[in-house]
Amino acid sequence: MTINKIYSSPADAVADVPDGSSVSIAGFGMTHSFPTSLTVALREQGARELCIVANSLGAGPYRSNTLIENRQVNRLIVSFSARAGAGVSAAEEQIAAGLIDVELVPQGTLVERLRAGGAGIGAFFTRTGVGTAIAEGKEVRTIDGVDHVLEQGLKVDYALIKADRADRFGNLEFGGVGRNFMPSFAKAAKIAIAEVDEIVDGEIDPERVGLPGIFVARVCKSTVDVPHDHLTPKAGRGASSSRTYHGKPAWTREQMAEVAASLVPEPSYMNLGLGIPGLISNYIEGRDITLHSENGVLGYGTIADKENYDPSVYNASGHYVHVNPGASFFESVTSFEMVRGGKVDVVALGAFQVDAKASLANWSTPDMVGGGIGGAMDLVAGDATVMVLMTHLDAAGNAKLVKECDYPLTGQSCVDIVVTDLAVLRWDGTRFKVERIAPGFTPAEVVELTELDLDVSAVS
Known part of the structure; x- marks a missing residue:
């Protein structure tokens, strides 16, 4: 037959x-x-x-x-x-x-x-x-x-x-x-x-x-012809705009991404999460950094514009991207084997909260029914350096660097680096140490806008 x-x-x-x-x-x-x-x-x-x-x-x-x-x-x-x-x-x-x-x-x-x-x-x-x-x-x-x-x-x-x-x-x-x-x-x-x-x-x-x-x-x-739009990367209020604190402009989202990119060692395999982290791909050209995406691509590069993109190649944020020499495609099971197996060196994620124990909350808020876990829990469960990019305060002016997360946890004691629109902080095993501050701001101002205890000795 x-x-x-x-x-x-x-x-x-x-x-x-x-x-x-x-x-x-x-x-x-x-x-x-x-x-x-x-x-x-x-x-x-x-x-x-x-x-x-x-x-x-x-x-x-x-x-x-x-x-x-x-x-x-x-x-x-x-x-x-x-x-x-x-x-x-x-x-x-x-x-x-x-x-x-x-x-x-x-x-x-x-x-x-x-x-x-x-x-x-x-x-x-x-x-x-x-x-x-x-x-x-x-x-x-x-x-x-x-x-x-x-x-x-x-x-x-x-x-x-x-x-x-x-x-x-x-x-x-x-x-x-x-x-x-x-x-x-x-x-x-x-x-x-x-x-x-x-x-x-x-x-x-x-x-x-x-x-x-x-x-x-x-x-x-297929019988249904579904039009698809070219998605434009969005990072909160706009990649090139900045919030103001004490009447002064903080880093823009693009600047945060550029700062974060500068912290990544070479060579590295790196995963970029949704939102601001996705902008990092525009700041690593020419460097020995290979980008990994959980939807099944290793070796992608910059965001593709509307005049030059392949609809079959997109990153975890759903944005169309170019691929670099040596790129490969694979299924999601293989992608997460790379993550949990310790092959990915650095993970960059957005967050709602990071607390004094370096724990992370980024998948649900009190006003959401359910939430969006995505791949974040898997990404922080491997052996990668976990870097969080987020605004220093939320839209209501509340601290996002808190003593203890009151949003549901993504991972316990997993955050290594935080890049906000005001500062770069690195976990030293006991607390976060401020390494860099946005131009025009003082350590005292960063401390004032932060709920958890900070070590500012390196920038004082």
């Missing part, structure tokens, strides 16, 4: 999804790599009481959030259920109303749970999430002197994924960072359904297969 996994349409491919199914839906950020045609088809098919497993829910009428708006979902297992400053979504409204149960999972743990489920591995121990709300109620075991949290393998009934092309055998080929979550999501599913831009006549060259057809049950061609 000749193998032929091609379905006539996305609607045919999802026609048998019953009520109560668990469905993993791939996609990165708000708009990238989502199986939009399959998602729209599932919305129109109308299956209810679905458990959606996803990194993020996306935006607009073509992505996972459309199923929530259509009241088809009663459970979420996700890395992002909300995003700070994005307004209240349908997911947040229904979670708050008790209509949807939500389980938040760090991004690296999510793909590893799916990979484990697909590989027949029941559970595993990870350093990610130790000492945070994610570890509550789970077994913690000390291995080689380090605490680890027990996480369960995860299987799903269906997976909806996206690829560039497929053949009738179900073999898939990906472009750029497009493979990110696809392999792990597909492997964990009883029935993996792939939406592709092209179905080749014949077969894909074995050397180009990114996911073997044994993991893919159904293939269909």
Whole structure:
């Protein structure tokens, strides 16, 4: 019998999804790599009481959030259920109303749970999430002197994924960072359904297969043409603007990024988080610093402008970027192996709070329903130098360098360097020591605007 996994349409491919199914839906950020045609088809098919497993829910009428708006979902297992400053979504409204149960999972743990489920591995121990709300109620075991949290393998009934092309055998080929979550999501599913831009006549060259057809049950061609915008990097109030303290301008976000870049040793592999850290890529050209992104690229460079970009190459912030010589693409499981395995030297993240014990809070605030863990918990659980970039005070004028975090923790005692718009601080093992201050400001002013105790002896 000749193998032929091609379905006539996305609607045919999802026609048998019953009520109560668990469905993993791939996609990165708000708009990238989502199986939009399959998602729209599932919305129109109308299956209810679905458990959606996803990194993020996306935006607009073509992505996972459309199923929530259509009241088809009663459970979420996700890395992002909300995003700070994005307004209240349908997911947040229904979670708050008790209509949807939500389980938040760090991004690296999510793909590893799916990979484990697909590989027949029941559970595993990870350093990610130790000492945070994610570890509550789970077994913690000390291995080689380090605490680890027990996480369960995860299987799903269906997976909806996206690829560039497929053949009738179900073999898939990906472009750029497009493979990110696809392999792990597909492997964990009883029935993996792939939406592709092209179905080749014949077969894909074995050397180009990114996911073997044994993991893919159904293939269909994309039918929904979704426009994509060229995202402009945003860093709070604007990359070139600055806040004022005591009537004087602090460093701009661009200047903060430039200062942070100057602190990175060479050679280094470095991961850049969302927001201000993403601007660092514009200040390392010509230096022996290789940028790593958890969505599956090593060796990217500057932000690409609207006239010259590849829509298949974007960073963790969702911004299109150029790639440098020696760059490589890979799936998210491999990406987090690099992080947790100690191959990444420096991690730069944004934050809501950093406290006197060098602990970090950056995924949820009291006004959010749920939150957005993303890959941050995995990034701080490795052996990398953790650098935080944030404004010195929040929008309401409250200290972000506090005695003790009262927002949910991302990681305990994990921060090594903090770059604010007023100062550079380095952890010395007992407290933060100020190394540099923005022009026009004094140590006394920095201390006044900081809740935790600082050592300013080096700049006094």
